[in-house]
Amino acid sequence: MKLLNCSNAGAAGFGNRGRKRLYLVTFGCQMNEYDSQRIAQVLQEKYTLTSDADNADLILINTCSIREKAENKVYSLVGRFKKFKRQKPGLIIGIAGCVAQQEGDRLLKRLPFIDLVVGPHGIYGLPDMLRDIEKGTGPVLYTELKHDFSTPLISAPLPEPNPVQAFVTIMQGCDNFCAFCVVPYVRGREVSRPPDDILAEIRQILDEGVKEVTLLGQNVNSYGKKLNDDFSFPGLLRMVSETPGLERLRFTTSNPKDLCIDLMKCFRDLDALCEHLHLPVQSGSTTTLKRMNRHYTRDGYLATVDKLKSFCPDITLTTDLIVGFPGETDRDFEDTISLLKTVEFDQIFAFKYSPRPLTRAARFDDHIPEEIKAERLEAVFELQKEIGLSCYKSMEGRKEEILVEDTSKKNPKELRGRTRGNHVVNFPGPKELVGKFVTVKITKACYHSLRGEIYDTLKGEFQMNQG
DSSP states (O other), X not given: OEEOOOTTGGGGTTOOTTOEEEEEEXXXXXXXXXXXXXXXXXXXXTEEEOSOGGGOSEEEXXXXXXXXXXXXXXXXXXXXXXXXXXXXXXOEEEEEEHHHHHHTHHHHHHOTTOOEEXXXXXXGGHHHHHHHHHTTOOOEEEOOOOSOOXXXXXXXXXXXXXXXXXXXXXXXXXXXXXXXXXXXXHTOSOEEOOHHHHHHHHHHHHHTTOOEEEEEOTXXXXXXXXXXXXXXXXXXXXXXXXXXXXXXXXXXXXXXXXXXXXXXXXXXXXXXXXXXXXXXXXXXXXXHHHHHTOSOOHHHHHHHHHHHHHHOTTOEEEEEEEESOTTOOHHHHHHHHHHXXXXXXXXXXXXXXXXXXXXXXXXXXXXXXXXXXXXXXXXXXXXXXXXXXXXXXXXXXXXXXXXXXXXXXXXXXXXXXXXXXXXXXXXXXXXXXXXXXXXXXXXXXXXSOEEEEEEETTTTEEOOOOO
């Protein structure tokens, strides 16, 4: 769960003079985080962000339905807001995002105190929906799935002032229909955003001080396939990388079946494109991958990784895994363990399979018992701890360019930055370095991050910056 930062809201153009208060909570993926930023922007004329739900005029929960646990958290949170409605009848409570799209009017029946249910495609219409609610026309339900992705260029600044990094969605929906995934049903079929819209938004956020942009989509590799000019994702990367002021460029997420040679070459040829790729494998078993409807094999995935490394030997790879998919045998699971040992990902995101509404796998009759799924997930995590630590230890003693993102999450007296390979580094330094690039010597490897010291390249010696 993430609450948009509002501590400096006034500085970002979200001052509360004459405005109502918006409490905005986000569950789920980076695309949801991006959507929440857009929600704050489209409502900025009338609402200022607040961190106090009990003082809000509008409460919006941007939801995720990828996993059952995230969905249950939403219902728990919404239930806690019911008392605020009794205390303040004028309060508007809305549910947005994927759960809203999935459940539709069932949410209004289950939670009769809410006023608004809006799917991902409806967020730009929120001002009109809220006006209708204020007029007393009753609850508003919007779950239409659009067939284009042209969005207005919003002049309002990002809700978090001068962010170091920003997301830009380049496409929405998905045509792959993986057996476990609800995305095509809650975000619609694959639609690419016009390149001119993307470039205009990127130029705007770079003017606000952003140094690093991450392009988002359910499968960015297939970007442009439905555009009239047959535009490609590698072509878009080349255009974006030439934008003045862009220091770093990333993208996520990629389906291995669409990782073409031209895209691999971009990691070699584009200076702004960082040497990191998140390439979800989901399973190391060809049999399971076929049941998942992933359209690649274990050997095909490994061949893709080898080819990618031939163009960019230093690339950092991360992945997603699902354990306990219906029908997964002990042999299938051992294939996954074997693949982890072969590829040696720097980091993985692994989850127990949970059936999602509307998906094909939810109708399979050979589901794995929860205790077996839990055992397999634990085995994956234990192996990855060893692999990840080994990868991180290989970086000890190296000097890395760090983009300083913020203060450290565990120690506010330290800074947190990220390498081009997407490794988090904590190190001592003054807050004035946030948003800047520094060279850091890696001094210690931890399980999920690195520690370092600022390197004074002019003096040729290592120096702790005491600020």
